[in-house]
Amino acid sequence: xxxxxxxxxxxxxxxxxxxxxxxxxxxxxxxxxxxxxxxxxxxxxxxxxxxxxxxxxxxxxxxxxxxxxxxxxxxxxxxxxxxxxxxxxxxxxxxxxxxxxxxxxxxxxxxxxxxxxxxxxxxxxxxxxxxxxxxxxxxxxxxxxxxxxxxxxxxxxxxxxxxxxxxxxxxxxxxxxxxxxxxxxxxxxxxxxxxxxxxxxxxxxxxxxxxxxxxxxxxxxxxxxxxxxxxxxxxxxxxxxxxxxxxxxxxxxxxxxxxxxxxxxxxxxxxxxxxxxxxxxxxxxxxxxxxxxxxxxxxxxxxxxxxxxxxxx
Amino acid sequence: xxxxxxxxxxxxxxxxxxxxxxxxxxxxxxxxxxxxxxxxxxxxxxxxxxxxxxxxxxxxxxxxxxxxxxxxxxxxxxxxxxxxxxxxxxxxxxxxxxxxxxxxxxxxxxxxxxxxxxxxxxxxxxxxxxxxxxxxxxxxxxxxxxxxxxxxxxxxxxxxxxxxxxxxxxxxxxxxxxxxxxxxxxxxxxxxxxxxxxxxxxxxxxxxxxxxxxxxxxxxxxxxxxxxxxxxxxxxxxxxxxxxxxxxxxxxxxxxxxxxxxxxxxxxxxxxxxxxxxxxxxxxxxxxxxxxxxxxxxxxxxxxxxxxxxxxx
Numbered sequence: 202x203x204x205x206x207x208x209x210x211x212x213x214x215x216x217x218x219x220x221x222x223x224x225x226x227x228x229x230x231x232x233x234x235x236x237x238x239x240x241x242x243x244x245x246x247x248x249x250x251x252x253x254x255x256x257x258x259x260x261x262x263x264x265x266x267x268x269x270x271x272x273x274x275x276x277x278x279x280x281x282x283x284x285x286x287x288x289x290x291x292x293x294x295x296x297x298x299x300x301x302x303x304x305x306x307x308x309x310x311x312x313x314x315x316x317x318x319x320x321x322x323x324x325x326x327x328x329x330x331x332x333x334x335x336x337x338x339x340x341x342x343x344x345x346x347x348x349x350x351x352x353x354x355x356x357x358x359x360x361x362x363x364x365x366x367x368x369x370x371x372x373x374x375x376x377x378x379x380x381x382x383x384x385x386x387x388x389x390x391x392x393x394x395x396x397x398x399x400x401x402x403x404x405x406x407x408x409x410x411x412x413x414x415x416x417x418x419x420x421x422x423x424x425x426x427x428x429x430x431x432x433x434x435x436x437x438x439x440x441x442x443x444x445x446x447x448x449x450x451x452x453x454x455x456x457x458x459x460x461x462x463x464x465x466x467x468x469x470x471x472x473x474x475x476x477x478x479x480x481x482x483x484x485x486x487x488x489x490x491x492x493x494x495x496x497x498x499x500x501x502x503x504x505x506x507x508x509x510x511x512x513x514x
Numbered sequence: 515x516x517x518x519x520x521x522x523x524x525x526x527x528x529x530x531x532x533x534x535x536x537x538x539x540x541x542x543x544x545x546x547x548x549x550x551x552x553x554x555x556x557x558x559x560x561x562x563x564x565x566x567x568x569x570x571x572x573x574x575x576x577x578x579x580x581x582x583x584x585x586x587x588x589x590x591x592x593x594x595x596x597x598x599x600x601x602x603x604x605x606x607x608x609x610x611x612x613x614x615x616x617x618x619x620x621x622x623x624x625x626x627x628x629x630x631x632x633x634x635x636x637x638x639x640x641x642x643x644x645x646x647x648x649x650x651x652x653x654x655x656x657x658x659x660x661x662x663x664x665x666x667x668x669x670x671x672x673x674x675x676x677x678x679x680x681x682x683x684x685x686x687x688x689x690x691x692x693x694x695x696x697x698x699x700x701x702x703x704x705x706x707x708x709x710x711x712x713x714x715x716x717x718x719x720x721x722x723x724x725x726x727x728x729x730x731x732x733x734x735x736x737x738x739x740x741x742x743x744x745x746x747x748x749x750x751x752x753x754x755x756x757x758x759x760x761x762x763x764x765x766x767x768x769x770x771x772x773x774x775x776x777x778x779x780x781x782x783x784x785x786x787x788x789x790x791x792x793x794x795x796x797x798x799x800x801x802x803x804x805x806x807x808x809x810x811x812x813x814x815x816x817x818x819x820x821x822x823x824x825x826x827x
Contacts, residue, residue: 204517204824206824206825206826208825234554234555236552236553236554239549239552239564239566240549241547241549241566241567241568241575242547242568243568243575243603244570245603245604246604247605247606249566249575249577249601249606251552251564251566251577253552253554253562253564253579254554255554255555255556257557262554262556262562264562264564264577264579266566266577266599266601266608268601268605268606268607269606270604270605270606273605273606276605278605278607278827279827282606282607282608282826282827284599284608284826286579286597286599288562288579288581290556290558291558291559291583292560292581292583292586292589292591293560293562293581293582293583293586293595294581294591294595295579295595295597298611300825300826300827302827509822509824511517511519511822512519512521512613513519513595513597513613514591514592514595514613514615
């Protein structure tokens with residue numbers, strides 16, 4: 202058994218994106234085993250999620266364990282940290298333990314990039330960015346590896362964060378703008394921890410593709426339900442999305458009928474589903490799949506150096 | 515983060531039994547978070563199970579990952595291997611990874627011992643042992659730490675295994691016997707991987723307590739359903755037992771009504787439930803709880819030496 206700290210030498214998006222795309226394709230063909238992620242919630246603060254899966258096409262299986270502790274920043278720790286345990290398919294031996302904190306951010310960025318690749322209305326794209334944390338960076342960098350980006354319109358609750366973020370991506374003409382202006386774009390990416398809609402339907406024009414990334418637990422929500430009413434909503438996984446994705450609150454309040462979900466990203470990747478017209482608003486509701494974690498873990502195992510040998514069994 | 519290989523220096527049953535008893539008591543008081551274990555089944559052979567839990571009373575949370583690969587013996591590997599990841603309740607940081615293969619056997623043995631402590635009809639007891647693998651040893655050793663044992667009647671499919679097992683426990687007057695004779699006892703423990711009943715109702719006398727340990731996955735079964743019909747059945751967890759415990763097949767065939775489950779072992783430990791008379795046959799249907807894994811992990815962390823420091827985050 203080996204432990205991989207993975208503090209640098211991350212695989213490039215040029216490799217991560219196709220690996221994630223292939224995992225979604227397997228999901229779209231029904232070729233994976235992936236029970237819904239399981240939540241355990243702490244009394245004081247935070248939760249952790251357990252995400253087992255098996256990808257027979259890659260011969261890989263395992264479990265990601267990931268926490269969300271909103272008060273961690275005050276303690277100098279990341280809010281989200283993750284560990285992936287890889288189980289040998291033939292024998293069940295735990296063959297690797299991987300620090301998956303950064304890999305989690307990357308595989309989520311890659312899912313948004315793949316959704317945009319298939320669902321963006323045109324190229325090159327204007328990107329709208331709402332929220333400027335670590336995940337917003339991952340979305341921009343992963344998307345830049347698959348689509349030509351003409352311009353990035355950035356909004357954050359604190360203008361200074363938006364300006365810092367825009368300066369980092371000046372090569373793509375990134376600028377800090379009011380939120381209405383950020384929503385006026387081809388591909389809108391929301392990555393906030395909001396529990397109330399912050400993107401209003403009037404601000405979103407026809408043809409826009411929205412990557413709704415922030416809502417990944419019950420009670421979280423970023424989009425005006427009126428957007429979902431007009432939109433073609435693709436989810437990563439129906440069970441997870443209805444439980445904890447962007448659609449979770451509108452479904453629980455009766456504002457969105459889960460029967461209207463247009464399909465999964467996997468079905469889009471394999472060509473079973475897609476945007477119905479250039480004018481349709483499309484939404485990718487991302488909750489994060491365990492098969493994404495296995496796909497990116499496979500890249501780390503392939504590169505394979507820098508690990509610690511540990512005695513097991 | 516520390517890795518504990520735990521290849522020796524196991525905590526003694528004198529400490530493990532009370533720790534497991536306390537975990538069941540918390541379960542009986544409704545003071546734990548423990549989603550049902552999740553199964554992922556491999557195409558060729560074997561499965562792995564993911565078991566998250568949170569025991570607020572101990573301030574401990576984590577996930578056990580455990581495989582069952584029946585063909586492993588031919589490869590010189592244990593059939594069952596396990597790893598427990600402990601998550602810090604305050605911050606979500608993975609604080610320890612523990613080799614839990616031997617601990618899994620021990621915490622299962624301790625559950626049987628606690629069940630026998632509360633449900634055995636008398637003391638000293640005659641133990642009946644059906645199946646002589648690693649788990650049978652754990653059951654005998656854990657039980658010997660809580661009950662006086664007068665005699666052990668041992669049966670195995672291969673007589674030589676029964677004789678070897680009996681020789682190991684000669685201090686308790688252990689003898690290899692026909693299966694009917696093994697079932698004629700005060701506390702009968704079954705630990706086989708059987709998928710068909712091997713203990714017949716006629717062989718079990720009034721007052722017997724049965725620890726039904728072997729059935730821990732859908733399709734597994736050791737007891738004649740006619741025994742369950744006469745018995746007071748206590749489960750470790752109703753959700754897990756109906757899915758994968760001794761009662762899973764009789765429930766699916768309509769031979770056992772899950773409404774007849776008499777209670778949980780946790781309820782027995784806290785005094786809410788118990789055997790109704792000295793003549794009742796009682797059954798403890800054990801599937802294995804994630805809180806047992808946390809309780810025994812807490813003992814390893816308390817002793818705390820011999821681990822490997824690993825960089826995380």
